[in-house]
Amino acid sequence: MKDVHVPRPGETLSDAILQHLKYSLGKDAAHATTTDWRMALSLAIRDRIVDPWFASTRATYAKQGKRVYYLSMEFLIGRLLEDATVNLGLMDEVAEFFDDRSLDARMVMQDEPDAALGNGGLGRLAACFLESMSTVGCPAYGYGIRYEHGLFKQSFEGGRQMEAPEDWLTEAHAWEFERPESSYRIGFGGAVKVLGNRTVWQPEETVLARAYDMPMIGWQGRWANTLRLWSARPETVFDLDRFNAGDYYGAAEPEALARTISRVLYPDDTTEEGKRLRLKQEFFFTAASLRDILRRFEDEYDDWSILPSKVAIQLNDTHPAIAGPELVRLLHDEKGMDFDAAVEAARGCLGYTNHTLLPEALERWSIELMRSLLPRHLQIIERIDAAHAAAHPDRKVVLIGDGDVQMGPIAFTMAHRVNGVSALHTGLMKETVFAELNRLHPNRIVNETNGITPRRWVLAANPRLSGLITEAIGDGWVDDLEELMQLEPMADDAQFRDEYAAAKRANKVDLANYLGQQGLAVDPDAMFDVQIKRIHEYKRQHLNILQTIALWQEIKDDPKGDWVPQVKVFGGKAAPGYVFAKEIIFLINAVAEVINNDPDTSHLLKVAYPANYNVTLAERLIPAAEVSQQISTAGKEASGTGNMKFALNGALTIGTLDGANVEIRELVGADNFFLFGMTAQEVVARRQIDDHAAKAIAEAPRLKRAMDAIASGTFGERFASITENVSGDDYFCVASDFADYWRASRDLEVAYRDQADWTRMAVLNTARSGWFSSDRTIRGYMSDIWGAEALSV
Numbered sequence: 157m158k159d160v161h162v163p164r165p166g167e168t169l170s171d172a173i174l175q176h177l178k179y180s181l182g183k184d185a186a187h188a189t190t191t192d193w194r195m196a197l198s199l200a201i202r203d204r205i206v207d208p209w210f211a212s213t214r215a216t217y218a219k220q221g222k223r224v225y226y227l228s229m230e231f232l233i234g235r236l237l238e239d240a241t242v243n244l245g246l247m248d249e250v251a252e253f254f255d256d257r258s259l260d261a262r263m264v265m266q267d268e269p270d271a272a273l274g275n276g277g278l279g280r281l282a283a284c285f286l287e288s289m290s291t292v293g294c295p296a297y298g299y300g301i302r303y304e305h306g307l308f309k310q311s312f313e314g315g316r317q318m319e320a321p322e323d324w325l326t327e328a329h330a331w332e333f334e335r336p337e338s339s340y341r342i343g344f345g346g347a348v349k350v351l352g353n354r355t356v357w358q359p360e361e362t363v364l365a366r367a368y369d370m371p372m373i374g375w376q377g378r379w380a381n382t383l384r385l386w387s388a389r390p391e392t393v394f395d396l397d398r399f400n401a402g403d404y405y406g407a408a409e410p411e412a413l414a415r416t417i418s419r420v421l422y423p424d425d426t427t428e429e430g431k432r433l434r435l436k437q438e439f440f441f442t443a444a445s446l447r448d449i450l451r452r453f454e455d456e457y458d459d460w461s462i463l464p465s466k467v468a469i470q471l472n473d474t475h476p477a478i479a480g481p482e483l484v485r486l487l488h489d490e491k492g493m494d495f496d497a498a499v500e501a502a503r504g505c506l507g508y509t510n511h512t513l514l515p516e517a518l519e520r521w522s523i524e525l526m527r528s529l530l531p532r533h534l535q536i537i538e539r540i541d542a543a544h545a546a547a548h549p550d551r552k553v554v555l556i557g558d559g560d561v562q563m564g565p566i567a568f569t570m571a572h573r574v575n576g577v578s579a580l581h582t583g584l585m586k587e588t589v590f591a592e593l594n595r596l597h598p599n600r601i602v603n604e605t606n607g608i609t610p611r612r613w614v615l616a617a618n619p620r621l622s623g624l625i626t627e628a629i630g631d632g633w634v635d636d637l638e639e640l641m642q643l644e645p646m647a648d649d650a651q652f653r654d655e656y657a658a659a660k661r662a663n664k665v666d667l668a669n670y671l672g673q674q675g676l677a678v679d680p681d682a683m684f685d686v687q688i689k690r691i692h693e694y695k696r697q698h699l700n701i702l703q704t705i706a707l708w709q710e711i712k713d714d715p716k717g718d719w720v721p722q723v724k725v726f727g728g729k730a731a732p733g734y735v736f737a738k739e740i741i742f743l744i745n746a747v748a749e750v751i752n753n754d755p756d757t758s759h760l761l762k763v764a765y766p767a768n769y770n771v772t773l774a775e776r777l778i779p780a781a782e783v784s785q786q787i788s789t790a791g792k793e794a795s796g797t798g799n800m801k802f803a804l805n806g807a808l809t810i811g812t813l814d815g816a817n818v819e820i821r822e823l824v825g826a827d828n829f830f831l832f833g834m835t836a837q838e839v840v841a842r843r844q845i846d847d848h849a850a851k852a853i854a855e856a857p858r859l860k861r862a863m864d865a866i867a868s869g870t871f872g873e874r875f876a877s878i879t880e881n882v883s884g885d886d887y888f889c890v891a892s893d894f895a896d897y898w899r900a901s902r903d904l905e906v907a908y909r910d911q912a913d914w915t916r917m918a919v920l921n922t923a924r925s926g927w928f929s930s931d932r933t934i935r936g937y938m939s940d941i942w943g944a945e946a947l948s949v
């Protein structure tokens with residue numbers, strides 16, 4: 157899309173939109189489609205971002221500020237137009253503009269494709285961080301991959317998950333600036349040669365990494381950073397010889413092979429080829445980013461020894477962990493720095509965030525794979541490993557062991573700070589996966605509890621609540637979220653509570669209408685209970701659905717009883733190769749089918765599972781939620797961030813002592829949080845008991861009855877893999893936590909009956925969740941890890 161429109165000083169937003177419609181899109185208002193309007197608006201908004209964006213870059217140069225580089229395989233940015241409009245304070249003007257033309261501004265904004273360049277929490281955290289880094293004025297770049305296809309689109313067929321490719325780039329969008337001049341040649345394979353006193357890697361295959369930039373504007377447009385995504389291109393676009401010989405497919409092969417690298421988010425890594433591609437993706441974007449970082453440094457400075465004082469590089473999980481060895485290679489092999497000094501400089505720059513203790517998620521690559529793709533890096537890792545062994549003769553951790561290159565320990569040894577994402581998770585990191593490395597490097601691990609951006613997750617997503625808050629305490633909360641504390645006394649103010657409850661009710665009506673459009677009628681006065689996140693055994697959606705079945709059975713026993721009507725909402729995708737998770741999805745849909753069509757109970761209990769959960773759907777569900785399900789097996793959820801979004805939007809949590817739930821409960825108060833389940837330590841002990849699941853089932857007749865119903869075919873299939881798992885090994889302790897979960901769920905219902913008191917608790921959740929702003933998290937990283945200072949334009 158060519159932008160031919162030059163904004164003139166004094167031009168109103170309305171003029172700018174109309175100008176773009178005419179001159180950039182070649183349409184007049186009478187014939188404009190929703191997409192035309194959306195593009196015209198986007199371009200008009202984009203024009204207003206460019207100046208602050210340039211000014212931020214200039215300010216960083218002028219002040220020789222330290223820059224932060226956030227390397228992440230995922231940026232789950234979702235839609236950008238509404239975010240940018242809200243941050244520029246232009247929402248009212250935009251709404252008025254479309255009102256005047258009998259169009260709905262929100263509908264226009266919702267025409268934007270939802271950029272799903274991430275899988276879940278890790279990618280969404282990266283997106284919140286980009287916004288917060290701009291809001292607090294931290295000079296920063298996000299670096300990632302410009303996937304042609306983001307996370308697959310989910311649909312249900314007969315209750316089963318179907319996957320279709322996502323295609324965001326085929327739809328018009330306004331945010332990218334292609335930078336053909338910023339291209340780097342990235343190599344793979346080949347040989348390592350020693351030429352004189354230099355070691356030279358001569359790759360056999362190369363691809364080009366081409367940059368695409370998106371501006372990321374902070375609150376009130378005070379600062380804007382860049383998200384730079386790399387797209388893979390072939391060096392030879394076309395093999396003319398093969399084409400001339402009649403081999404038309406073969407002629408296009410080099411291009412197809414190169415482009416595969418940035419084609420899709422997270423290819424299936426269950427096959428060797430899949431693993432190879434995944435490692436290629438990781439090296440591709442990491443290497444391009446590092447070259448870009450060093451190029452920018454060299455433009456300004458000529459002394460490599462000051463690199464760590466000017467450059468902070470954060471590794472978002474182990475995916476970019478090859479950055480350590482690659483930075484050493486660049487500094488030593490290419491810039492001529494002494495090897496040990498290169499290692500020190502690299503470590504001075506690098507920080508590593510761990511996001512999970514699940515052993516299967518800590519990446520490792522076979523030595524053969526590493527040797528065939530990155531032979532020089534393997535040598536460098538061996539040398540760093542040897543130095544580490546020499547410095548710590550009693551060490552038990554190795555960087556290369558069991559035939560694999562261990563990316564977790566590599567990230568740890570190559571970083572000056574390693575952080576966990578909640579207090580509990582950081583503690584467990586020290587005690588479990590990184591116990592040995594923590595012993596050797598006792599001050600390296602720090603905690604930075606996750607956060608979320610209030611601009612998107614309250615101000616934009618929940619305008620009713622935002623308006624109420626601003627009326628009550630002014631708008632200072634938007635970039636100083638702890639100001640929400642001023643709402644605390646209003647929890648006891650009946651009028652405020654009524655207004656707060658009215659905002660929630662209106663959000664529920666919106667959601668009820670949305671579900672209605674999808675064919676499910678729900679009562680907006682029912683209790684809205686929501687569990688939205690990736691489908692995973694440790695997140696225990698199956699615990700929730702078992703509880704739902706048990707509840708349905710009790711209601712059916714006594715349909716005239718005094719029940720709290722409720723809607724159980726599920727949302728989330730399962731990895732395409734994760735058979736058990738897909739079975740959980742199938743079970744939820746099968747249960748929904750039966751329960752929703754049961755004439756005895758359907759006025760009291762409904763199960764909703766809207767397909768294709770994504771950022772946009774989250775923005776719809778969270779403001780309408782009253783109950784937030786955070787029920788992972790304790791010790792397994794590193795932090796969670798959905799839990800924070802719900803609490804802030806006034807949903808009460810039913811949850812375990814896991815991840816950031818612990819901190820949420822401490823802050824909102826134990827009385828305003830529905831706790832259940834074993835602690836992380838108790839879970840570990842419980843697993844030692846023989847037949848712990850069978851014993852738990854024997855003591856929980858409701859669970860037994862629910863499992864029997866499944867096994868007897870009440871929901872069509874018999875779902876043997878699920879019932880056998882829960883009654884067998886039950887690693888995630890669904891059976892053992894069931895009874896207490898049931899108890900907490902009933903406590904919730906009792907509490908819900910007293911609406912005034914419920915709203916009081918909800919207000920307290922909002923008032924006391926201000927600490928979970930990602931602005932606070934970013935300031936923590938800046939002071940504890942990056943040593944970076946906020947600048948202003």
Ligand code: CJB
Binds near residue numbers: 517
């Ligand atoms: N997480 O989304 C992912 N993907 C991974 O591969 C590993 C972890 C999640 O990261 C979030 C952000 O830190 C956490 O809140 C969440 O608990 C964790 O599962």
